[in-house]
Amino acid sequence: MSKTPYRIKRAEHPAELQGAVQAQALSWQQSYGDLLAPELVEARQHEGVQAKRAMDWALASQEGVWFWILMDSRDNRVVGVANACPRREPDAPAILELAQIYLTDEVKGTGAADRLLEMTVGDMDCYLWVLEGNERAIAFYRRNGFELDGARRxxxxxxxxxLRMVRHQD
Structure with a gap:
């Protein structure tokens, strides 16, 4: 069994957050082409939009939000990002929300997403929102103990x- 070239760490520097924003934008381009309007996906690719998002994430990280990044050890490129936060809806089914987890296509199928999810939320009860029609993501979350709870927004x-998915660890 070969060692994976990917490692997970907490983003601590502006360059790492910028890399995370770029990985998220690439993931949107690769994953949402058939699910979202092309102009929305394209907007994520613009340098100004990415710079603002990186600034927003830097401010959030200064306020205690942890962004976990998946890096390719061979060239230190960020190829994935995830973060969780306290619930943002008062009627949420758990106190923790998986706010995002995005990986570029080159990483999918390597097991790195499982490791990134584990690092981000551990075995805590949590919930997330997934785009309706994103069957690959829904299957991934189901494999990791999440189930659709019928909520839709x-x-x-x-x-x-x-669609909302929830994981309750008993």
Whole structure:
């Protein structure tokens, strides 16, 4: 069995957050082409949009939000990002929300997503929102103990429906 070339660490420097934003944008391009309007996916690719997002993430990290990044050890490129936060809805089914987990296509299928999820939320009860129709993501979350709970919302910013998935560890 060969050692994976990917490592996970907490993003601590602006360059790492910038790399995380770029990985997220690439992941959107690779994963959401058929699920979102092309202009929304394209907007994530613009340098100004990425610079603002990196600044927002840097401020959030100064306020205690941890961004976990998946790096390719061969060239130190960020190829994935994840973070969790306290629930953002008062009626949420758990106190922890997996706010995001994005990986570029080159990493999918390597097991790195499982490790990134474990690092981000451990074995805690949590919930997340996933784009309706993103069957690969839904299958990944199911494999990791999440189930659809019937909640559905329209994300106005994206113009798309999202489904809620919940994991309760007993």
């Amino acid at each position: 329209t994300n106005e910013e994206l113009g798309a429906a999202e």
